[in-house]
Amino acid sequence: MTKVIMGASMSLDGYIAGPNESGFDHLFAWHNNGEVEIPAAHEQWTFRPGRASEPVVREYLQVGAIVCGRRLFDLTQGWGGHHPLGAPVFVVTHNVPTDWPHPDAPFTFVTDGVESAVRQAQKAAGDSYVSIAAGNVGRQALEAGLVDEVRVELVPVFLGGGTRFADDIAGAPVALGNPRVIEGDRVTHLQYPVIPQS
Template structure:
Protein backbone atom coordinates (compact mmCIF):
# COMPACT_ATOMS: atom_id res chain seq x y z
CA UNK A 1 0.00 0.00 0.00
CA UNK A 2 1.28 3.45 -0.85
CA UNK A 3 2.98 5.45 1.89
CA UNK A 4 1.71 8.99 2.44
CA UNK A 5 4.53 11.52 2.70
CA UNK A 6 4.08 15.18 3.59
CA UNK A 7 6.81 17.14 1.82
CA UNK A 8 7.60 20.84 1.97
CA UNK A 9 10.53 23.25 2.10
CA UNK A 10 10.62 24.79 5.59
CA UNK A 11 12.74 27.46 7.27
CA UNK A 12 14.59 26.49 10.45
CA UNK A 13 11.91 28.38 12.37
CA UNK A 14 9.11 26.42 10.79
CA UNK A 15 7.68 28.50 7.94
CA UNK A 16 6.73 27.29 4.45
CA UNK A 17 5.89 30.73 3.05
CA UNK A 18 6.11 34.34 4.13
CA UNK A 19 3.00 36.32 5.15
CA UNK A 20 2.33 37.23 1.50
CA UNK A 21 2.58 33.56 0.46
CA UNK A 22 5.99 34.03 -1.14
CA UNK A 23 8.45 31.13 -1.08
CA UNK A 24 11.40 33.16 -2.40
CA UNK A 25 13.44 32.64 0.79
CA UNK A 26 12.80 28.89 0.70
CA UNK A 27 13.11 27.79 -2.93
CA UNK A 28 16.62 29.05 -3.70
CA UNK A 29 18.00 25.50 -3.50
CA UNK A 30 15.77 24.47 -6.41
CA UNK A 31 17.47 26.84 -8.81
CA UNK A 32 21.05 27.56 -7.72
CA UNK A 33 22.85 24.27 -8.35
CA UNK A 34 24.71 23.07 -11.41
CA UNK A 35 22.76 19.89 -12.18
CA UNK A 36 19.67 20.32 -14.36
CA UNK A 37 16.79 18.07 -13.29
CA UNK A 38 13.81 18.24 -15.66
CA UNK A 39 10.26 17.98 -14.39
CA UNK A 40 7.13 16.76 -16.14
CA UNK A 41 6.39 20.41 -16.91
CA UNK A 42 8.73 21.19 -19.80
CA UNK A 43 8.76 24.85 -18.79
CA UNK A 44 10.24 23.93 -15.40
CA UNK A 45 13.73 22.50 -14.93
CA UNK A 46 15.35 22.49 -11.50
CA UNK A 47 19.03 23.39 -11.10
CA UNK A 48 20.21 21.38 -8.11
CA UNK A 49 23.38 20.54 -6.26
CA UNK A 50 24.73 17.02 -6.86
CA UNK A 51 23.29 15.74 -3.58
CA UNK A 52 19.87 17.35 -4.09
CA UNK A 53 19.73 16.16 -7.71
CA UNK A 54 20.30 12.56 -6.64
CA UNK A 55 17.71 12.99 -3.90
CA UNK A 56 15.18 14.63 -6.25
CA UNK A 57 15.48 11.89 -8.85
CA UNK A 58 14.69 9.32 -6.17
CA UNK A 59 11.64 11.34 -5.14
CA UNK A 60 10.51 11.68 -8.74
CA UNK A 61 10.82 7.93 -9.25
CA UNK A 62 9.00 7.06 -6.04
CA UNK A 63 5.97 9.35 -6.18
CA UNK A 64 2.81 7.89 -7.70
CA UNK A 65 0.28 10.60 -6.85
CA UNK A 66 0.14 14.01 -5.23
CA UNK A 67 -2.44 15.68 -3.02
CA UNK A 68 -2.69 19.42 -2.78
CA UNK A 69 -5.11 22.13 -1.79
CA UNK A 70 -7.28 24.26 -3.98
CA UNK A 71 -5.21 27.41 -3.45
CA UNK A 72 -2.07 25.81 -4.90
CA UNK A 73 -4.06 24.49 -7.85
CA UNK A 74 -5.43 27.98 -8.53
CA UNK A 75 -2.08 29.74 -8.05
CA UNK A 76 -0.42 27.27 -10.43
CA UNK A 77 -3.17 27.69 -13.03
CA UNK A 78 -3.85 23.97 -12.78
CA UNK A 79 -0.26 23.31 -13.93
CA UNK A 80 -1.49 23.47 -17.50
CA UNK A 81 -3.26 20.20 -16.84
CA UNK A 82 -0.14 18.28 -15.81
CA UNK A 83 1.42 18.39 -12.35
CA UNK A 84 5.24 18.92 -12.48
CA UNK A 85 5.77 15.55 -10.76
CA UNK A 86 4.18 13.92 -13.81
CA UNK A 87 1.68 11.93 -11.75
CA UNK A 88 -2.04 12.21 -11.08
CA UNK A 89 -2.98 15.06 -8.74
CA UNK A 90 -5.83 15.09 -6.25
CA UNK A 91 -7.04 18.56 -5.37
CA UNK A 92 -8.94 18.88 -2.10
CA UNK A 93 -11.62 21.53 -2.46
CA UNK A 94 -15.11 22.38 -1.26
CA UNK A 95 -16.34 22.62 -4.82
CA UNK A 96 -14.79 21.63 -8.15
CA UNK A 97 -14.06 24.62 -10.40
CA UNK A 98 -16.85 25.22 -12.91
CA UNK A 99 -14.57 26.60 -15.59
CA UNK A 100 -12.08 23.72 -15.67
CA UNK A 101 -11.90 22.75 -19.31
CA UNK A 102 -9.39 19.90 -19.10
CA UNK A 103 -11.53 16.92 -18.10
CA UNK A 104 -8.93 14.67 -19.77
CA UNK A 105 -6.11 15.90 -17.49
CA UNK A 106 -4.98 13.57 -14.66
CA UNK A 107 -6.39 15.92 -12.05
CA UNK A 108 -9.19 14.89 -9.71
CA UNK A 109 -11.17 17.26 -7.52
CA UNK A 110 -12.03 15.71 -4.17
CA UNK A 111 -14.91 17.41 -2.37
CA UNK A 112 -15.46 14.98 0.51
CA UNK A 113 -12.38 15.58 2.64
CA UNK A 114 -8.76 14.56 3.07
CA UNK A 115 -9.42 10.93 4.04
CA UNK A 116 -11.20 10.45 0.74
CA UNK A 117 -8.38 12.20 -1.14
CA UNK A 118 -5.79 9.97 0.55
CA UNK A 119 -7.78 6.82 -0.26
CA UNK A 120 -8.14 7.81 -3.91
CA UNK A 121 -4.50 8.84 -4.22
CA UNK A 122 -3.30 5.60 -2.62
CA UNK A 123 -5.40 3.54 -5.00
CA UNK A 124 -3.86 5.41 -7.91
CA UNK A 125 -0.29 5.30 -6.58
CA UNK A 126 -0.26 1.53 -6.13
CA UNK A 127 3.10 0.61 -4.67
CA UNK A 128 4.48 4.12 -5.15
CA UNK A 129 4.11 6.95 -2.65
CA UNK A 130 1.53 9.68 -2.20
CA UNK A 131 3.02 13.15 -1.69
CA UNK A 132 1.17 15.86 0.20
CA UNK A 133 2.31 19.33 -0.82
CA UNK A 134 0.23 21.58 1.44
CA UNK A 135 0.62 22.65 5.05
CA UNK A 136 -3.11 22.81 5.64
CA UNK A 137 -3.75 19.34 4.23
CA UNK A 138 -0.74 17.95 6.11
CA UNK A 139 -2.28 19.24 9.34
CA UNK A 140 -5.64 17.63 8.58
CA UNK A 141 -3.97 14.35 7.61
CA UNK A 142 -1.78 14.33 10.74
CA UNK A 143 -4.88 14.85 12.86
CA UNK A 144 -6.51 11.87 11.17
CA UNK A 145 -3.40 9.68 11.45
CA UNK A 146 -3.02 9.43 7.69
CA UNK A 147 0.63 10.50 7.35
CA UNK A 148 3.35 7.84 7.18
CA UNK A 149 6.38 10.12 6.87
CA UNK A 150 7.38 13.76 6.84
CA UNK A 151 9.95 14.93 4.31
CA UNK A 152 11.24 18.32 5.39
CA UNK A 153 13.55 20.20 3.06
CA UNK A 154 15.06 22.33 5.82
CA UNK A 155 16.33 25.68 4.60
CA UNK A 156 19.00 27.58 6.58
CA UNK A 157 17.09 30.77 7.25
CA UNK A 158 15.01 32.25 10.07
CA UNK A 159 12.00 33.95 8.49
CA UNK A 160 10.41 35.20 11.70
CA UNK A 161 6.86 35.17 10.35
CA UNK A 162 4.66 33.57 7.75
CA UNK A 163 2.72 30.37 7.20
CA UNK A 164 3.84 27.44 9.35
CA UNK A 165 4.26 23.86 8.12
CA UNK A 166 2.86 22.49 11.39
CA UNK A 167 0.21 24.64 12.99
CA UNK A 168 -2.82 24.05 15.17
CA UNK A 169 -2.33 20.31 15.37
CA UNK A 170 -5.12 18.80 17.43
CA UNK A 171 -3.48 15.46 18.24
CA UNK A 172 -0.19 16.03 20.02
CA UNK A 173 2.53 15.05 20.29
CA UNK A 174 3.34 13.33 17.00
CA UNK A 175 6.35 11.11 17.59
CA UNK A 176 8.78 10.59 14.72
CA UNK A 177 11.67 8.23 14.11
CA UNK A 178 15.18 9.54 13.50
CA UNK A 179 15.47 10.95 9.99
CA UNK A 180 17.35 9.91 6.90
CA UNK A 181 19.57 12.89 6.13
CA UNK A 182 20.80 14.19 2.77
CA UNK A 183 22.87 17.37 2.92
CA UNK A 184 22.32 19.54 -0.14
CA UNK A 185 23.44 23.10 -0.75
CA UNK A 186 21.06 25.60 0.81
CA UNK A 187 18.90 22.75 2.07
CA UNK A 188 19.00 19.72 4.32
CA UNK A 189 16.68 16.92 3.19
CA UNK A 190 15.22 15.17 6.25
CA UNK A 191 12.94 12.13 5.95
CA UNK A 192 11.13 11.36 9.22
CA UNK A 193 8.94 8.22 9.51
CA UNK A 194 5.88 8.87 11.69
CA UNK A 195 5.70 6.42 14.62
CA UNK A 196 2.17 5.17 15.18
Protein backbone atom coordinates in the same frame (compact mmCIF):
# COMPACT_ATOMS: atom_id res chain seq x y z
CA MET B 1 -0.01 -0.34 1.49
CA THR B 2 1.10 2.56 -0.64
CA LYS B 3 3.39 4.83 1.35
CA VAL B 4 2.18 8.37 2.09
CA ILE B 5 4.80 11.11 2.49
CA MET B 6 3.91 14.57 3.80
CA GLY B 7 6.43 17.20 2.92
CA ALA B 8 7.43 20.71 1.95
CA SER B 9 10.30 23.14 1.82
CA MET B 10 10.20 24.99 5.14
CA SER B 11 11.94 28.02 6.60
CA LEU B 12 13.77 27.77 9.91
CA ASP B 13 10.83 29.54 11.56
CA GLY B 14 8.41 26.96 10.21
CA TYR B 15 6.83 28.57 7.14
CA ILE B 16 6.11 26.93 3.77
CA ALA B 17 5.17 30.34 2.30
CA GLY B 18 6.11 33.79 3.52
CA PRO B 19 3.78 36.74 4.14
CA ASN B 20 1.47 37.43 1.16
CA GLU B 21 2.80 34.34 -0.67
CA SER B 22 6.41 35.59 -0.64
CA GLY B 23 9.67 33.82 0.08
CA PHE B 24 9.57 31.17 -2.63
CA ASP B 25 12.91 32.38 -4.02
CA HIS B 26 14.41 31.32 -0.69
CA LEU B 27 12.33 28.18 -0.14
CA PHE B 28 13.00 26.70 -3.56
CA ALA B 29 16.52 28.04 -4.22
CA TRP B 30 17.86 24.48 -3.79
CA HIS B 31 15.80 23.30 -6.78
CA ASN B 32 18.00 25.28 -9.11
CA ASN B 33 21.29 26.25 -7.46
CA GLY B 34 23.46 23.40 -8.67
CA GLU B 35 24.98 21.64 -11.64
CA VAL B 36 22.78 18.55 -12.10
CA GLU B 37 20.21 19.14 -14.84
CA ILE B 38 17.07 17.06 -14.33
CA PRO B 39 14.16 17.57 -16.74
CA ALA B 40 10.81 17.65 -15.01
CA ALA B 41 7.78 15.80 -16.33
CA HIS B 42 6.78 18.68 -18.57
CA GLU B 43 9.11 20.66 -20.80
CA GLN B 44 8.27 23.98 -19.14
CA TRP B 45 10.08 22.92 -15.95
CA THR B 46 13.68 21.88 -15.23
CA PHE B 47 15.38 21.16 -11.92
CA ARG B 48 19.05 21.96 -11.49
CA PRO B 49 19.95 20.94 -7.92
CA GLY B 50 23.38 20.38 -6.42
CA ARG B 51 24.83 16.85 -6.29
CA ALA B 52 23.76 16.27 -2.68
CA SER B 53 20.13 17.08 -3.45
CA GLU B 54 20.04 15.13 -6.73
CA PRO B 55 18.65 11.89 -5.23
CA VAL B 56 15.94 13.87 -3.46
CA VAL B 57 14.77 15.44 -6.72
CA ARG B 58 14.96 12.12 -8.59
CA GLU B 59 12.78 10.53 -5.93
CA TYR B 60 10.34 13.45 -6.21
CA LEU B 61 9.94 12.59 -9.88
CA GLN B 62 9.02 9.00 -9.06
CA VAL B 63 5.93 10.05 -7.11
CA GLY B 64 2.81 8.08 -8.02
CA ALA B 65 0.12 10.56 -7.01
CA ILE B 66 -0.15 13.91 -5.27
CA VAL B 67 -2.66 15.25 -2.76
CA CYS B 68 -2.92 18.99 -2.19
CA GLY B 69 -5.34 21.58 -0.89
CA ARG B 70 -7.26 24.19 -2.77
CA ARG B 71 -4.93 26.98 -1.60
CA LEU B 72 -1.89 25.47 -3.35
CA PHE B 73 -3.95 24.61 -6.41
CA ASP B 74 -5.17 28.19 -6.71
CA LEU B 75 -1.76 29.66 -5.94
CA THR B 76 -0.14 27.71 -8.79
CA GLN B 77 -3.21 28.06 -11.04
CA GLY B 78 -3.27 24.29 -11.12
CA TRP B 79 0.25 24.26 -12.56
CA GLY B 80 -1.38 25.06 -15.90
CA GLY B 81 -2.69 21.49 -15.97
CA HIS B 82 0.84 20.01 -15.90
CA HIS B 83 2.19 19.21 -12.45
CA PRO B 84 6.01 19.36 -12.71
CA LEU B 85 6.30 15.90 -11.16
CA GLY B 86 4.01 14.38 -13.80
CA ALA B 87 1.72 12.53 -11.42
CA PRO B 88 -2.06 12.72 -11.07
CA VAL B 89 -3.20 15.33 -8.57
CA PHE B 90 -6.05 15.02 -6.07
CA VAL B 91 -7.23 18.43 -4.91
CA VAL B 92 -9.13 18.55 -1.61
CA THR B 93 -11.77 21.26 -1.87
CA HIS B 94 -15.29 22.12 -0.79
CA ASN B 95 -16.10 23.69 -4.16
CA VAL B 96 -15.15 22.16 -7.48
CA PRO B 97 -13.98 24.96 -9.79
CA THR B 98 -16.40 25.63 -12.64
CA ASP B 99 -13.86 27.40 -14.85
CA TRP B 100 -10.96 24.91 -14.82
CA PRO B 101 -9.52 25.28 -18.31
CA HIS B 102 -7.81 21.85 -18.40
CA PRO B 103 -10.61 19.31 -17.99
CA ASP B 104 -8.55 16.55 -19.62
CA ALA B 105 -5.58 17.01 -17.28
CA PRO B 106 -5.09 14.34 -14.57
CA PHE B 107 -6.61 16.45 -11.81
CA THR B 108 -9.38 15.15 -9.54
CA PHE B 109 -11.35 17.40 -7.23
CA VAL B 110 -12.23 15.60 -4.01
CA THR B 111 -15.08 17.06 -1.97
CA ASP B 112 -15.45 14.38 0.71
CA GLY B 113 -12.31 15.08 2.69
CA VAL B 114 -8.63 14.35 3.08
CA GLU B 115 -8.97 10.65 3.86
CA SER B 116 -10.95 10.06 0.66
CA ALA B 117 -8.33 11.98 -1.33
CA VAL B 118 -5.49 9.93 0.17
CA ARG B 119 -7.28 6.64 -0.54
CA GLN B 120 -7.97 7.65 -4.16
CA ALA B 121 -4.35 8.77 -4.53
CA GLN B 122 -3.08 5.46 -3.14
CA LYS B 123 -5.07 3.59 -5.76
CA ALA B 124 -3.71 5.82 -8.50
CA ALA B 125 -0.09 5.61 -7.32
CA GLY B 126 0.48 2.01 -8.37
CA ASP B 127 3.79 0.71 -7.04
CA SER B 128 5.00 4.19 -6.15
CA TYR B 129 4.23 6.55 -3.26
CA VAL B 130 1.75 9.32 -2.51
CA SER B 131 2.98 12.81 -1.76
CA ILE B 132 0.83 15.12 0.32
CA ALA B 133 1.60 18.80 0.67
CA ALA B 134 2.22 20.21 4.13
CA GLY B 135 -0.04 22.94 5.46
CA ASN B 136 -3.71 22.45 6.24
CA VAL B 137 -4.31 19.28 4.20
CA GLY B 138 -1.08 17.65 5.34
CA ARG B 139 -1.88 18.40 8.97
CA GLN B 140 -5.32 16.78 8.60
CA ALA B 141 -3.74 13.68 7.05
CA LEU B 142 -1.18 13.48 9.86
CA GLU B 143 -3.92 13.82 12.48
CA ALA B 144 -5.92 11.04 10.76
CA GLY B 145 -2.95 8.67 10.92
CA LEU B 146 -2.63 8.54 7.13
CA VAL B 147 1.01 9.69 6.91
CA ASP B 148 3.96 7.28 6.98
CA GLU B 149 6.81 9.77 6.66
CA VAL B 150 7.32 13.50 7.14
CA ARG B 151 9.89 15.19 4.91
CA VAL B 152 11.11 18.66 5.75
CA GLU B 153 13.39 20.41 3.26
CA LEU B 154 14.73 22.84 5.85
CA VAL B 155 15.92 26.11 4.34
CA PRO B 156 18.28 28.47 6.23
CA VAL B 157 16.05 31.54 6.24
CA PHE B 158 13.64 33.21 8.63
CA LEU B 159 10.51 34.33 6.75
CA GLY B 160 8.87 36.07 9.71
CA GLY B 161 5.30 35.03 8.91
CA GLY B 162 3.09 33.28 6.38
CA THR B 163 1.72 29.75 6.08
CA ARG B 164 2.94 27.17 8.55
CA PHE B 165 4.14 23.65 7.77
CA ALA B 166 1.71 22.25 10.33
CA ASP B 167 -0.05 24.39 12.89
CA ASP B 168 -2.16 23.45 15.90
CA ILE B 169 -1.88 19.71 15.34
CA ALA B 170 -4.58 17.85 17.26
CA GLY B 171 -3.27 15.16 19.58
CA ALA B 172 0.09 16.88 20.05
CA PRO B 173 2.70 16.15 21.21
CA VAL B 174 3.30 13.85 18.23
CA ALA B 175 6.77 12.28 18.33
CA LEU B 176 8.44 11.14 15.11
CA GLY B 177 11.40 8.83 14.63
CA ASN B 178 14.96 10.05 14.12
CA PRO B 179 15.40 11.47 10.63
CA ARG B 180 17.50 10.46 7.69
CA VAL B 181 19.57 13.59 6.98
CA ILE B 182 20.92 14.75 3.61
CA GLU B 183 22.95 17.95 3.61
CA GLY B 184 22.37 20.03 0.49
CA ASP B 185 23.25 23.59 -0.48
CA ARG B 186 20.64 26.02 0.94
CA VAL B 187 18.67 23.04 2.27
CA THR B 188 18.92 20.26 4.83
CA HIS B 189 16.74 17.31 3.81
CA LEU B 190 15.16 15.69 6.88
CA GLN B 191 13.11 12.51 6.44
CA TYR B 192 11.25 11.42 9.57
CA PRO B 193 9.35 8.13 9.95
CA VAL B 194 6.00 8.54 11.64
CA ILE B 195 5.67 6.29 14.69
CA PRO B 196 2.35 4.42 14.45
CA GLN B 197 0.01 5.28 17.32
CA SER B 198 -1.25 2.24 19.15
